[in-house]
Amino acid sequence: MSTIVTQTAEAAVAKLSLSGESKPAEQPYKFQRFLPEWTTLLNLPPLEPFEHIDPGHKALKDPQPRSFLDSAKLQSVTPNFGTEIQDGVDLTKLDARERAQIALFVAQRGFVVLRNQQNFIEAEPEWQINDWGAFFGRIHIHPVSGQPKDYPQLHLVWREATGTSDERAYDNKLSTTTVHSDVSYEAQPPGLTTLFLYDTPEDGGDTLFIDQVEAYKRLSPSFCEYLETLQVEHSGVEQYERAVKAHGIDTIKRQPVKNVHPLVRRHPVTGEKALYVNPGFSRRIIGLKQEESDAILNLLYDHISKGHDFQGRARWGTPGTVVLVTAHSALVDWNSGIVGRRHGARVTPQAERPFL
Template sequence: MNERLKVTPLGPHIGAQVENVSLARPLGDSQFEQLYHALLKHQVLFFRDQPITPLQQRDLAGRFGDLHIHPVYPHAAECKEIIVLDTHDNNPPDNDNWHTDVTFIQTPPLGAILAAKKLPATGGDTLWASGIAAYEALSEPFRHLLSGLQAEHDFTKSFQEYKHRQTPEDHQRWLLAKEKNPPLLHPVVRTHPVSGRQALFVNEGFTTRIVDVTEKESAALLSFLFSHITKPEFQVRWRWQENDVAIWDNRVTQHYANADYLPQRRIMHRATILGDAPFYRE
């Protein structure tokens, strides 16, 4: 049996399509190692025609590490580790902004696996941007300026209270999540713990301010960085087909789920893999 994966880059900085693998079956050590190294190199991987169950998706994600249980999103009936992102007119998406998943915790996710279950006729693409490419495109003096700074990340920036008042249970879950996830600090520039490469680690979804500078300086820096990170040069865009799967390195990327498909419905399943505390090292 040929265990060699076919990896086709989709751009010079980020993204590759992977073939010659079935994600529904447990991967052999050789295939998993190839997959892992492809993820480190390309930052986000895409797979066509991969019908996987929530349990199979959970088991695949578990090969990378322990899984995160989201404090707000609903989960699949089969297992709490799989988030169900079911968006439509009565539940519009809240991830149509550039964000890195769950940076409001001390150990933000290493990565995530997203499976397309129900798609609109058109629209609903997802874009990813490389924090590595964005960092490396900055001038040396500006990189030096950012290297020692820290930024605050806040759960409530993306998960506002007014969106979670549909039921008393929903509101109570939000209040508990807010209590358990107070604002915290991460470095503005993050060192990848495996590759050692540097990446910008601020995102519009959760980053509220850069500390140790004035309020106006923070606003100016974040405005520039949010705009800079999402330049098309640093992006890859994926047009979903049913049963597609994407795996990305959450430590060095951001993504944006295009919300152009309403009133049609879009259902995605996500497994989120816990990581470690971000750090900066020259």
């Protein structure tokens, strides 16, 4: 078979030469060095507790807490949730005061989409990780995901141009929506997280964001009072098992953990209460029988997924887009035959332990 292919290729080249045409050279992929690897020699110890102070606290004392937006062009994604900054802010040029301001702004708006951030996307990863990301907390290395060679601090988003087996797994499901809050199984889950794409098709793959503060407010007061007494176990074990099955034991960088967090948590800067459950990692309510736990969690999952009036979407087709994120769901709407590589990264600073 290889001989036939070689002869066919040589014949094609000869034909092009006779006709005076030249075969176009394939351009190297600009972000080749950030392609994922799933085999790693990292054997990281368990994460240790650390003290975290949200930088948004400083912006609360700022007489002009949104001065970083003075030259910006803004558009609300929804009236009360999500903002798109179309122009006028360059993340690579924000000083410490302005970074604190954007931390507060994200806390208040839920999520922020920034366009025209090619400077950020093309910045050296050392700066993205150690300068930008570390300003907002201790950088998290994902325990099981693929990572670029030499940069395990970058958690990758990856879809081959022809699709992945993960997408095909949705063929027998009514919906591809998989709401999650990133690595909520950690004792100190992420705070302000930065997500960006190196490459993506023009259409498809929007990210859905959910206002967990508003989701909490929609519930009846007596039910909220009860929920505030509850603790939920979050587990990384199932994600570990899927990673081993898909890529082998060598993809594991840290052993899986389980941690218990309040079902309702309070934001350290705004003071607002929010639901803190997600079907990706929440497993059971402590102290309840399994059927009782399942009933409450499934009610909340259903409430969150159907709350279209407290959700917002970010589109990725525009090059140079960066999103500062909260609880969200990646929409796997590729089943219609869309072809194109989807390749991005997440810089994930850890924050405080959830509290009420």
